[in-house]
Amino acid sequence: MNAPSKSIAPNCSDCPIRHRAVCARCEGEELERLEEIKYYRSFEAGQTIIWSNDKMDFVGSVVSGVASLTQAMEDGRTQMVGLLLPSDFVGRPGREGSAYDVTATTDVVMCCFRKKPFEKMMRETPHISHRLLEMTLDELDAAREWMLVLGRKTAREKIASLLSIIARRDPAQVAQPASKAVAFDLPLTREAMADYLGLTLETVSRQVSALKRDGVIVLEGKRHVVVPDMDRLLEEAGDDSDGGHLI
């Protein structure tokens, strides 16, 4: 037991991640069954949600906040292998333990399902396992995109890549995708950024300062980032996306 349970339990139909989480395809009776086996759980920033190699008795979705998956070597080197934002799924059906530590990087609310009933439901309702397959394929794509970042990009490009990813997934941005300017809060400390990027925190700090000095980003405090020109940031990231201007 490493966290108090907190019963906020809104209806699934009011849930902010309803249309993107593992339950996205469920309706009516299926949703009612999920509603029966679900419960909410809150974690404070810094708390461990699941220890690697621990038995997991639940799976679930991040409702709000940011969590991270990290892998560690015995000498202390650690690598973050996944960033879990709202609607992302935690846990692996069909396997006992987690392969990674799952940690709350900000305060987190999770919608949990007890593992056994969830696995039973998966076997019986194709909507859930199809959605989970789709989400897993997306995560695999994201992991592979990240392999390019880790293996081939420079420190400066790595920082720009991370900022682009966070900007792209920030809910505040989705509303106004037409605008070139973007602003968001960094949900990660410099050390967490370093663990994600395979760098040291000093290098992260230096490269953030360099991007600021060059006008690619503007910092308001340590954590609030303004990107005056998103295309410029993508260019710095080494992505050939071209801002979507085809032809």
Next chain:
Amino acid sequence: MNAPSKSIAPNCSDCPIRHRAVCARCEGEELERLEEIKYYRSFEAGQTIIWSNDKMDFVGSVVSGVASLTQAMEDGRTQMVGLLLPSDFVGRPGREGSAYDVTATTDVVMCCFRKKPFEKMMRETPHISHRLLEMTLDELDAAREWMLVLGRKTAREKIASLLSIIARRDPAQVAQPASKAVAFDLPLTREAMADYLGLTLETVSRQVSALKRDGVIVLEGKRHVVVPDMDRLLEEAGDDSDGGHLI
């Protein structure tokens, strides 16, 4: 059209990857349906199987040989993001194009399914999509393990990690897992190893030579590797596996 079709078409029941591929759970009638929509295709070493962003008209399994998934930046830097060994699945149901180049690194035989009929079957037979989910989750684990290698390991550890992975998945090893000594052929050029490890080919060559000099591996020719002590190699890889000796 970039490859001649070659009709070797054995029965699925005689197939060497029958018990590990996406079809592993299918029996009887399901297997017959698959048999109807499948065809074999051969690729020579070096040939591109699928170009990134190309429309894919098939998905399939590697029957024999080794293929690789690679991602490239416009300036030529490339990163291998997956190594496809026999039984591994190629293609993403539900999406038009591939996000990566798929290349044959040795001569490859693929068991292909036309995409539309395969997707239809997925919707109708849970055995296939459940197996695909399981395989995708395994690939995600592998990708994340690789992120630790790319982000945090030294060049020497990276080489040792790659050799361990190849040794572990080599079919010749599975027969005698008790023995500490292991031998296998490298299916990759130094350049391909470099692309997998996020290194240059010169660094790969130097570190392979160093591992040879230190007696961790013995080379017979450029491509045949003998590992006298697998535990030693795992130690060099920085894995805490401990060879399985608990306590």
Next chain:
DNA sequence: CGAGCACTTGATCGCTTTCAATAGCTGTGG
């Protein structure tokens, strides 16, 4: 025998790490 290719080895360069000092912020307690 020479072209082409995969690989090895050497010398030097430069980016990121490492080690170290300092700044800014927040909360605590005398």
Next chain:
DNA sequence: CCACAGCTATTGAAAGCGATCAAGTGCTCG
């Protein structure tokens, strides 16, 4: 109110690892 601890972040100087540039080796195949 100020002093101080504890934490996150910044910045500087030096060291080290892998990249880059450059030959050179050994093999296969025409």
